[in-house]
Amino acid sequence: MSEDLLRIDDLHVAFSTRRGMVEAVRGVTLTVKAGEMLGLVGESGSGKSVTGFATTRLLDAAGRVTGGKILFRGQDVTKLRGDDLRQLQGAAMSMIFQNPRAALNPIRAIGLQIADAILTHKRISKEAARAEALDLLRAVQIRDPEQRMNAYPHELSGGMCQRVMIAIAISCNPALLIADEPTTGLDVTTQKVVMDLLADIAAARGMATILITHDLGLAARYCRRIAVMERGRIVEEASPGKLFSAPQHAYTRRLVAASPTATSRIEDLVTEEERERYNAILDKPRPVLPHGTPPLLEVRKLAKRFDQGSAAVADFSMTMAGGESVGLVGESGSGKSTTSRMICRLIDPSEGDIVFDGQSIGHVASRDFHRSPLRKEIQMVFQDPNESLNPRFTAFDCIAHPLMRLDGMRTGEALRQRVEECAQRVGLPLDLLPRFPHQLSGGQKARVGIARAIACRPRLLVLDEPTAALDVSVQAVVLQLLDRLRRENDIALLFVSHDLNVVRMLCDRTIVLRNGGIVEQGESRALFDNPKTDYTRRLVEAIPHIETGPTLAAAL
Amino acid sequence: MKTGLGATIIRAGRRLLSSLPALFGVLVFTFLLMRVLPGDPAVFFASGPNAGKEEIEQIRKQMGLNKSVPEQLVFYLSDIGHGNLGRSMMTGQPVLKDLRERLPASLELTFTALLIALIAAVPLGVVAALRPGSIVDHSVRLFCALGVCVPTFVSGLLLIYVFYYLLGLSPDPTGRIDVFTSLPPQHTGFLSIDFLLAGDLEGWWAACKQLILPAVSMALFVIAPLARITRASMLVSLGSDFVRTARSVGLSWRKVVVTYALRNAILPVITIAGIVFSTMLGANVLVEKVFSWPGVASYALDALLSSDYAPVQGFVLLMASLFVLVNLVVDICYGIADPRVSIE
Incomplete structure (x- = not known):
């Protein structure tokens, strides 16, 4: 034996x-x-x-x-x-x-x-x-x-x-x-x-x-x-x-x-051959906003209480500039999804205000917000690409739906062109458009979800754990896609995630939530390298790190 | 856990209270419906076809039918409030007394039928789910289809033909007990139980023999939905993660199938059984007619045919109340069977 x-x-x-x-x-x-x-x-x-x-x-x-x-x-x-x-x-x-x-x-x-x-x-x-x-x-x-x-x-x-x-x-x-x-x-x-x-x-x-x-x-x-x-x-x-x-x-x-590791950057996530296209975008300088530009999004003292009375979110304030990416991290129950849904105007806040591009939208009832002209400016990408697509809609219908509802487009050549353009921007092959969700892979479904969200050319994209259900290799591609969209179209990203490595790569700034309140916020890399609170430190230390030797960098 | 029983009672009370408006609606609706239906009870109950106008008018006055409909309704409601369901013109007795005499017969029949149906349907569903697509599965499906296809009065007559006429195994299908047997002292109204309480085994056997054919013909009709729902929820249960967990630690086959899979699968069956029971109560008029069973459904049908308002209204009210009760019992059973429900 x-x-x-x-x-x-x-x-x-x-x-x-x-x-x-x-x-x-x-x-x-x-x-x-x-x-x-x-x-x-x-x-x-x-x-x-x-x-x-x-x-x-x-x-x-x-x-x-x-x-x-x-x-x-x-x-x-x-x-x-x-x-x-x-x-x-x-x-x-x-x-x-x-x-x-x-x-x-x-x-x-x-x-x-x-x-x-x-x-x-x-x-x-x-x-x-x-x-x-x-x-x-x-x-x-x-x-x-x-x-x-x-x-x-x-x-x-x-x-x-x-x-x-x-x-x-x-x-x-x-x-x-x-x-x-x-x-x-x-x-x-x-x-x-x-x-x-x-x-x-x-x-x-x-x-x-x-x-x-x-x-x-x-x-x-x-x-x-x-x-x-x-x-x-x-x-x-x-x-x-x-x-x-x-x-x-x-x-x-x-x-x-x-x-993703503690030190990797978004551009590192793929092997060398796939990287060139991306580098061209990275090299383009970001437009510098003139001084004194009002923030795209301003959230003031937002709070949400559910029926039981305890606050799910309390005293949450933040600002976002156009084209900025902000990460919202925390454990489950920390209120990060609730906050993102309030900002998307899918649920109503109990207190506080949300100002988007100078207009207060916090008091528009979430039931009526779909009629607001700002609905197409704020769009959302949901967690599970399998659950968030209508199983009876083809990929084309999914992407066309917001265009018809919010942009008032009618079926025809113009609509087809817009949908195809969106598909191309997210890297979805056009021959997949007539397919139904169950005929697409997880990564392809994620792309449809993103294409649907950017179809109306929003200025703020709220992403609720968009890659949690995806394999790492697919996640890498989706993250790059999001970063590219942000740089190309100046879309601001509010990224809700429990995966700190991902947030560190994708987001300029990070907000750490715990029990509905902000624990810490600041520039992402600084925050993760030097956490100021014990809670953030515990979060950071809990991430399984891959020990990367110098040879790895050479191999890549 | 600590407030389990108290919470259940409070919940039950709240449910009963919240069903009162529905019951009231049923009352008013049936009342109005009876007034709209063609047929004049006064004409029907007059001494004969040659009765004069004055006589009919007299009866109408006696019955209070000369008043306006809203007035009649108010009188009716106040009578109900005093627990008076009115008097049947057919039997000449108070409706309450008639119903009280006949309800146990109907309930006994329906309970027995449901019990037979469950005893047959749950194992059939489980066996079918254990080997989906096998010959067993297909035979169960065929059996269920046959049960649903054949109307109860046809299957009732068939059963009578085979077991009474051909084989002579069962007594003649008329009523709950043959005329020569002395009735036991009444406690529950359920003959099979009363005979047992009286210690009269011979009488008990006689009552059971009368009961079995109508109960089986009713059960045949409802085995199909019960077996199908058992099979479907058993399939879900067997494919679930916790059954895999149970198998992964090597639990015995019996434990996996009964304790883990079936106990979870039985939850939707409870709900369906409640619905089936309510339907059977109302729909067993056919069986009652075929077997001359002295139940409430055939009583109500006779009353309806002779435009006898009070018994029909009483019957509908009784059915509605039973429906509320059955649903409540189902909910309580569900709460006991599934700890997740009692949380709310």
């Missing part, structure tokens, strides 16, 4: 779809030693999660292992049946999932869910299982564990739910833990706490861990060894240092370049 805990040998997994069999994993080979933490990194569709599901035998009915072996302690997992399989699942290997809230049974108290897992593998009484569950809640550092035992998932935060999920996964001391995007969707600070906890527990209990993630920085922080997957294959496997300093495969190079 080898010392490898897990050996995946030339694994092939295929899914039967309406268009026949689709191979999701084509020949993955990797090994995990006992107690080791391996990072499995790739973008969506690379087959990294499918590899994880195949290992724990959780592929859904349409998926099938079509070739290769998965040897766990020398035993082929793919051939296990019935009780043998159940003895493996949970007891010897277990899994943590993305979206912890959905991964827990919504109508069963969490204490019972943990006890369920324990009782499956140990012959002990219910009371003993309950006591063990309580110990596990303590181990994952949940406050007031006695009370939390009877809580339901909807009463807990996302980070708490993920801790409960970890408690379930480690309940029977498995030898192998597969964590599938365990912190995606959590705040950076929560992400750090959860990942630290996971790493500590794995180390303390000697569990081997496979960390499946799209975030190279996260993998680099916690793993000694990283395997990079692309389109069902492992293209490179190395230590983080080597991967970043001397990536061998072209795809790894692209991925490393696209991952």
Whole structure:
């Protein structure tokens, strides 16, 4: 027997779809030693999660292992049946999932869910299982564990739910833990706490861990060894240092370049060949605004109280000049989305005023603002490109809709030209215009969303986490696109995000929000390099940084 | 948790209060509708076709029909306020007494039918969802389609033909109990329960045998929606993340399917069961007629055909109140089954 805990040998997994069999994993080979933490990194569709599901035998009915072996302690997992399989699942290997809230049974108290897992593998009484569950809640550092035992998932935060999920996964001391995007969707600070906890527990209990993630920085922080997957294959496997300093495969190079770091600039996000077009724009000097130009946007003492009475946003003031980019950062619940929606006039502020280009718009009811001539000056790009496009509108209709509603254009040649011009500006191939959203990729949908927002040539674009749902390589392209649009057309950008690296690159100035109030604001680079408040420092430190050596700069 | 029961009671009370305007609307609407319908009760209840004008006028005066409609409405409402639903011209008894006698028969039939339907539909839906696209799934679908296609009176007659006429297994399909059995002391009005309380097993069996055919023919009709909704929500549930979690820790098949998938899948079934129950209550007139079941629906139909205002109005009010109650019970059940609901 080898010392490898897990050996995946030339694994092939295929899914039967309406268009026949689709191979999701084509020949993955990797090994995990006992107690080791391996990072499995790739973008969506690379087959990294499918590899994880195949290992724990959780592929859904349409998926099938079509070739290769998965040897766990020398035993082929793919051939296990019935009780043998159940003895493996949970007891010897277990899994943590993305979206912890959905991964827990919504109508069963969490204490019972943990006890369920324990009782499956140990012959002990219910009371003993309950006591063990309580110990596990303590181990994952949940406050007031006695009370939390009877809580339901909807009463807990996302980070708490993920801790409960970890408690379930480690309940029977498995030898192998597969964590599938365990912190995606959590705040950076929560992400750090959860990942630290996971790493500590794995180390303390000697569990081997496979960390499946799209975030190279996260993998680099916690793993000694990283395997990079692309389109069902492992293209490179190395230590983080080597991967970043001397990536061998072209795809790894692209991925490393696209991952934002503490020092990267927007123009760094792509490899050299793709950069030239962008440099031409960068070189153009920005028009200097004559002194005394009134600000484009001025927000005065804005506040929003919801029904419960507590203020979601309080005393928020800011100004923005034309063509400026401002970042709005903070954890979930900090009020950043509420603020951006008030500025967009999608919800009404409780107090304060918003002045756009010298006109007060804070008192126009959000219900009536669509009739205001300023509606087309302030446009929004929403978080999820999948959800924010009408599924029955083609890409053309999506972009044409604001032109018809706000610019009063009629169907015809002029409209077609405007739509095509918008599509070209966001780099959307014209032959994609007749397609429906489900026929477009995530990046293409994001472009449609941006094209729709810039169609009426707004002067202020409010972006609510526009790249949160995108792969890093797509994110890189979208960020460049936004920066280019800003420089070319002098559009001011208000960028709402929890991703500090992105804000640092894209925004001139940054405002840090916490519990609805401004904690700190200032010039982006200065603010991130020298945070003045503890809160900002915690945020900055929580970002998984990629240690870039001098060789990386040379390689690029 | 701490205010669970109290909060539920307050919520229930608030719901009942908020349904009062709707009930009032139902009252007024039915009242006006009855006045608009063709047919003159005075003519109908006069001694015979040769009754003179004076006699009809006399009856009309007796019944208060000579007053204007708004006046009649005010009298009617004040009677309702005093708990008086009026008197049936057909039976000569107060409507309240008639309804009280007949409602248990209808409720017993409907409850039994719903129970049979649920016992059949939930497992069918679960089995179909466990193997979508299999032969089992298709047979369940076929069975459901047949149940819906055949009207209840046809399936009722078919059942009578097979089990009474051909096989002779069931007693003759007339009423709740054959005439020779002595009735148990009345407690609930549900014969099957009253016989049990009286310890009369023979009588209980006789009552059950009378009950089973009409209940089954009603159940056949509603199995389809219940089974389909069970299958659909079970499919969603089985494909959900938390069932995957349950499988990932190796929980037994039973635990995964019953405790994790089915308990979540049953939530929409509760809602549909409430709607189905309300529909059955109103629609079981056909079954009651076929099996000569002495229920409220056939009573109301007879009253309607003979322009007997008071029983019809009483029946509609009763149905509306039951509908409110059923919805309330459904909501309370839902609140118990799903901890997320009771938060609001």
